[in-house]
Amino acid sequence: MSGWGKYVVAALLVAVVTHLVIVFATPNVLMNIAQQRLGNGRYNAWRLGERVTQNSRAIVRPSPDFAYSACPYDLGNGPVRIHVTPWRDYWSLSLYANNSDNYFVLDDREAQNGADILLVRAGTALPDHETATIVQSPSQRGIALIRRLAPTPDSYAAAAQVSRGDVCTTAR
Amino acid sequence: MLRRILAWIAALAVGLLLGSASAWAALTVGVSGFSSHYGAWSLNRAAGSTAADPYTRAIIARYGLLALSSREALYFNLDRDERGQPLSESCVYDLSGRDLATRWWSITLYASDSYLVRNDDHAASIDSSHVGAGDDGLWHARVSSVQGNTVNWLSSRTARRGFSLTLRVYNPQRDFTPSEDSLPRLTTVSCAGAL
Numbered sequence: 286m287s288g289w290g291k292y293v294v295a296a297l298l299v300a301v302v303t304h305l306v307i308v309f310a311t312p313n314v315l316m317n318i319a320q321q322r323l324g325n326g327r328y329n330a331w332r333l334g335e336r337v338t339q340n341s342r343a344i345v346r347p348s349p350d351f352a353y354s355a356c357p358y359d360l361g362n363g364p365v366r367i368h369v370t371p372w373r374d375y376w377s378l379s380l381y382a383n384n385s386d387n388y389f390v391l392d393d394r395e396a397q398n399g400a401d402i403l404l405v406r407a408g409t410a411l412p413d414h415e416t417a418t419i420v421q422s423p424s425q426r427g428i429a430l431i432r433r434l435a436p437t438p439d440s441y442a443a444a445a446q447v448s449r450g451d452v453c454t455t456a457r
Numbered sequence: 458m459l460r461r462i463l464a465w466i467a468a469l470a471v472g473l474l475l476g477s478a479s480a481w482a483a484l485t486v487g488v489s490g491f492s493s494h495y496g497a498w499s500l501n502r503a504a505g506s507t508a509a510d511p512y513t514r515a516i517i518a519r520y521g522l523l524a525l526s527s528r529e530a531l532y533f534n535l536d537r538d539e540r541g542q543p544l545s546e547s548c549v550y551d552l553s554g555r556d557l558a559t560r561w562w563s564i565t566l567y568a569s570d571s572y573l574v575r576n577d578d579h580a581a582s583i584d585s586s587h588v589g590a591g592d593d594g595l596w597h598a599r600v601s602s603v604q605g606n607t608v609n610w611l612s613s614r615t616a617r618r619g620f621s622l623t624l625r626v627y628n629p630q631r632d633f634t635p636s637e638d639s640l641p642r643l644t645t646v647s648c649a650g651a652l
Binding site for chain 1: 464467468469474479511512515517518520522524534560561563565573574576582625628651
């Protein structure tokens, strides 16, 4: 190849690689940012978000109708145990992999008495004699998110009270 | 020699620029390509799905990170009026609809940056538990910068131009079928400065 041809080919190759890297990396980068913002740098612990207001900037398009509790999890030290305390109105538990996939969801219709989950890394040995529901995470890190319908300040305060019974911790 | 080095640096820079610009375009302009349209509303059924392709996943991560799967909730967005114009703070809109075949729904107004509008009107959202149908069988809400005499109000004050509405449909029933007729309708009432 001679003349300007090799430079054009090189530019096109760099463009394709750059394009793919950005597209593939965007969910992981944004999820890492979300984990830091929602967990304030901590993993395997619930953190109740402040009531969504006009000043909320943790995640895009937040709903002001919900009390959100987030637990960025890390399975590096083994499985994580999750308990969700039931709520009088709609609630759901969602689990997101590090690439932003919502791989598990449970709501109050399916779990009227709350939820007990043992979160394990996909591909690892499953524990015996486990009473909790075992869920396999496709990635080592991710985010567990509880939504409790609480559209008023009073209902948010009640949901905040209930959220104190939630558990997200490394299993012993 | 120096000319060659400069040429390689230029090729690298052009490649980075092209790659970044095309990725940005794919994730920005491509939003509509992954959506189903029902009148002015658009729906992305891939939100939160594990089957989402890399482009859809990146778009969702950018515009709806931590969205629920379509089994749990459906997210509809509206950012144009009935004439195809971007929604504007200087206009007054009527939003009306019938009850939806779902457990609960809400409509929230977002500024062009996808966050709640920075005003202290506490009128960013309406939901099915607080809006009731009138004599015409429809519920009505007002989208405007001032409340006026309406009860169901979505405040667009300080939203300027380019804001949007998100309709969240939680636990849709099996017979829930989105359509232009079944989803809420936005109608422009007036615009400041319009003849």
